[in-house]
Amino acid sequence: MLKFVQCIKGQPDIELYEFRQYWGDYCTRFSDFLKGHGIARVDFSTALAVEDTLKIMVERGTRQPYDGMVEVYFENAGVLRQLLEKPDFQGGLSQIQALQEEFIDLEHSTFFFAMDDG
Numbered sequence: 001m002l003k004f005v006q007c008i009k010g011q012p013d014i015e016l017y018e019f020r021q022y023w024g025d026y027c028t029r030f031s032d033f034l035k036g037h038g039i040a041r042v043d044f045s046t047a048l049a050v051e052d053t054l055k056i057m058v059e060r061g062t063r064q065p066y067d068g069m070v071e072v073y074f075e076n077a078g079v080l081r082q083l084l085e086k087p088d089f090q091g092g093l094s095q096i097q098a099l100q101e102e103f104i105d106l107e108h109s110t111f112f113f114a115m116d117d118g
Contacts (some may be wrong), residue, residue, distance in 0.1 A: 001073055001074070001075065001076075001115070002073070002074040002075070002076055002077055002079075002113060002114075002115060002116075003021060003067070003071050003072060003073045003074065003113070003114050003115075003116055004070075004071070004074070004080075004108065004111070004113055005070070005071050005072075005111070005112055005113070005114055006068075006069065006070040006071075006108075006109065006110075006111045007069050007109060007110040007111075008066055008067055008068040008069065008070070008104050008109045009066055009067055009104070009105040009108040009109050010022075010023075010067045010068075010103055010104065010105060011103055011104065011105045012105060013031075014103055016049065016067075018103070019067055020046070022099075022102065022103035023046065023067070023068050023083040023103075026096075026099055026100070026103070027044045027070075029095075029096065029099060030042070030044075030070065030096055031044070033093075033095075033096060034072060036092075037083055037086075037089055037092075039072060039073070039074070040072040040073070040082040041062045041072075042069070042071065042072045042073070043068065043071045043073075044068065044069070044070055045068060045069040045070075045071075046067070046068050047066060047067055047068065047069075053065060055079040060103040064111070066110075070111075073116070082115070
């Protein structure tokens with residue numbers, strides 16, 4: 001299974017509560033968009049600002065976590081290519097990308113394709 005992963009950092013001038021408001025809207029709109037195009041599985045995760053996260057960061061010497069993560073699953077690359085050829089998919093994707101620019105620090109976020117080995 002092919003998946004598209006987004007590890008998202010919020011813009012530095014946006015407070016956590018604002019990020020979470022944008023994030024909720026983003027999750028709803030992105031999920032509705034994908035389901036409208038036959039994508040059966042998309043997972044959204046939000047980093048937890050809890051003591052145990054800080055403890056792991058300090059103990060292991062890691063950076064701060066991303067604020068959110070998205071995983072979009074495709075049966076194979078052919079399904080993705082077919083979607084990308086559809087003008088209505090491209091139009092909707094442009095709207096999602098515009099929404100990303102409102103609250104995501106794209107320079108410090110990471111988007112990539114991965115293979116689900118499970």
